[in-house]
Amino acid sequence: MKETIIKTSGLSKKFGTRYAVANVDLHIPRGEIYGxxxxxxxxxxxxxxxxxxxxxxxxxxxxxxxxDLKKEKLEVLKRVGSLVEYPSYYGHLTARENLEAIRxxxxxxxxxxxxxLSIVRLTREAKRPVKGFSxxxxxxxxxxxxxxxxxxxxxxxxPTNGLDPSGILEIRELIKSxxxxxxxxxxxxxxxxxxxxxxxxxVGIISKGRMIFQDSIxxxxxxxxxxxxxxxxxxxxxWKLLLSKGxxxxxxxxxxxxxxxxxxxxxxxxxxxxxxxxxxxxxQEEKKSLEDIFLELTGxxxxx
Amino acid sequence: MLKILASDLxxxxxxxxxxxxxxxxxxxxxxxxxxxxxxxxxxxxxxxKDLWGGLINEAGFLATxxxxxxxxxxxxxxxxxxxxxxxxxxxxxxxxxxxxxxxGKMLLASLLLLISSTLLLIFVLIxxxxxxxxxxxxxxxxxxxxxxxxxxxxxxxxxxxWLSISMKNQAIPLTVGILGTILSLISFRFPDWLPxxxxxxxxxxxxxxxxxxxxxxxxxxxYFLGAVDFTRKDVx
Numbered sequence: 001m002k003e004t005i006i007k008t009s010g011l012s013k014k015f016g017t018r019y020a021v022a023n024v025d026l027h028i029p030r031g032e033i034y035g036x037x038x039x040x041x042x043x044x045x046x047x048x049x050x051x052x053x054x055x056x057x058x059x060x061x062x063x064x065x066x067x068d069l070k071k072e073k074l075e076v077l078k079r080v081g082s083l084v085e086y087p088s089y090y091g092h093l094t095a096r097e098n099l100e101a102i103r104x105x106x107x108x109x110x111x112x113x114x115x116x117l118s119i120v121r122l123t124r125e126a127k128r129p130v131k132g133f134s135x136x137x138x139x140x141x142x143x144x145x146x147x148x149x150x151x152x153x154x155x156x157x158x159p160t161n162g163l164d165p166s167g168i169l170e171i172r173e174l175i176k177s178x179x180x181x182x183x184x185x186x187x188x189x190x191x192x193x194x195x196x197x198x199x200x201x202x203v204g205i206i207s208k209g210r211m212i213f214q215d216s217i218x219x220x221x222x223x224x225x226x227x228x229x230x231x232x233x234x235x236x237x238x239w240k241l242l243l244s245k246g247x248x249x250x251x252x253x254x255x256x257x258x259x260x261x262x263x264x265x266x267x268x269x270x271x272x273x274x275x276x277x278x279x280x281x282x283x284q285e286e287k288k289s290l291e292d293i294f295l296e297l298t299g300x301x302x303x304x
Numbered sequence: 305m306l307k308i309l310a311s312d313l314x315x316x317x318x319x320x321x322x323x324x325x326x327x328x329x330x331x332x333x334x335x336x337x338x339x340x341x342x343x344x345x346x347x348x349x350x351x352x353k354d355l356w357g358g359l360i361n362e363a364g365f366l367a368t369x370x371x372x373x374x375x376x377x378x379x380x381x382x383x384x385x386x387x388x389x390x391x392x393x394x395x396x397x398x399x400x401x402x403x404x405x406x407x408g409k410m411l412l413a414s415l416l417l418l419i420s421s422t423l424l425l426i427f428v429l430i431x432x433x434x435x436x437x438x439x440x441x442x443x444x445x446x447x448x449x450x451x452x453x454x455x456x457x458x459x460x461x462x463x464x465x466w467l468s469i470s471m472k473n474q475a476i477p478l479t480v481g482i483l484g485t486i487l488s489l490i491s492f493r494f495p496d497w498l499p500x501x502x503x504x505x506x507x508x509x510x511x512x513x514x515x516x517x518x519x520x521x522x523x524x525x526x527y528f529l530g531a532v533d534f535t536r537k538d539v540x
Contacts, residue, residue: 049538049539053397054397054538074399074401077399082394082397084394085393088392088394089391090315090389090391091388093314093318102394105308149398
């Protein structure tokens with residue numbers, strides 16, 4: 001059993017009368033890339049703010065590294081690096097000065113600035129004022145700042161938001177390399193399933209403030225079971241035939257659908273249809289995409 | 305605490321705020337130079353017995369509104385550095401207590417205004433020497449002119465830091481500060497307990513030290529209230 005890095009129980013945050021986050025139980029083991037997924041406004045950022053001690057939970061507890069965040073906030077934050085929503089920076093300062101202002105507070109060695117600059121590949125831009133940076137560069141600077149204190153846990157809120165495809169790729173590769181090279185645990189939020197699918201090892205899906213799925217990405221993928229769809233004439237007659245023969249078929253939009261069916265059974269189904277003179281036009285496999293599962297889980301409201 | 309101040313000073317690099325620190329006292333001294341230049345005969349006759357005292361009196365009268373306006377702008381600028389890209393969330397997710405962050409901003413504002421006040425002392429001293437008021441200048445009197453209003457306005461430094469930090473829209477703290485400046489100018493007739501009167505160093509005991517002390521003490525109280533409020537609030 002791997003060590004648990006983040007564990008929340010019954011975490012809730014109320015704004016007025018509305019619960020932005022309700023009863024969220026996060027569980028993140030060491031060394032994982034945890035994809036925190038949900039439509040915009042589902043409560044991802046609010047949850048992350050609570051994890052960083054920026055907002056106080058209305059209810060529930062947060063344990064990071066096995067410590068109660070409320071009691072040992074500064075001890076916990078020493079080992080956490082974060083980037084919340086759009087990047088924060090001091091525009092009139094250079095990249096190096098920006099990092100220096102944070103380094104002093106962290107008591108990190110001066111050499112660490114060069115290290116993080118090279119990790120995010122900003123070494124050559126280090127002497128330029130940050131206000132002239134592109135969004136991607138600012139985002140990378142934000143990640144560099146998050147890495148300054150040699151964190152064991154990295155919390156990144158929508159790190160690829162607003163970036164162009166090459167910027168997204170760059171950040172994604174950077175994130176994927178962290179656990180391997182530095183043994184860091186990462187919590188990364190996104191409203192894009194495809195993003196999470198490409199980098200996460202664990203997934204938590206939140207919708208309307210509630211956690212609706214939390215497990216490994218494989219488990220989520222396994223739910224994308226395949227359907228066999230058969231196209232034939234007189235589908236209703238054919239369907240009745242299959243039911244009478246004891247097959248678990250469904251009739252949908254004039255097509256026959258069989259889910260979770262073995263190869264052996266499907267050959268029997270086709271033989272029976274042909275014997276009864278139903279013309280079989282097409283037998284095809286339809287895989288449910290992760291998007292379908294996501295929409296199913298979130299009850300169809302979008303944000304993808 | 306020194307780390308926080310060092311970090312804050314890095315953030316002040318290449319900011320117009322440094323110009324303001326210099327320009328405030330320089331402006332007061334320059335206006336006095338014009339004042340004495342134009343009315344030299346009249347003023348030297350008026351203050352015949354104590355030329356230095358006269359200069360200190362005139363300069364002190366101008367220094368008060370300059371200080372009140374200056375502290376408003378400085379508090380707002382210090383807070384704006386963090387407001388601009390909402391750096392609060394980055395800053396406060398660092399392993400530094402919110403109390404220390406707030407205290408750092410308060411210290412920074414106090415330190416910058418202390419520099420301004422010291423510059424005022426130096427500029428007025430130079431002006432007096434240029435006007436040939438004699439080399440036996442009253443250093444204590446000059447120091448009182450520079451530092452008593454500074455201490456008396458500590459209340460307003462605390463108020464402006466609190467307001468500027470707690471709201472992103474700087475129009476409100478700036479309005480409060482400017483109205484306060486005007487109020488302090490006409491507060492001669494107001495009762496002694498009114499904080500806006502303190503920077504003028506006017507009180508019924510006739511000792512400016514009381515005004516300075518009241519401003520400092522009340523300033524500490526307000527700083528404390530502001531710090532408690534800041535640590536309790538969620539970060540936006």
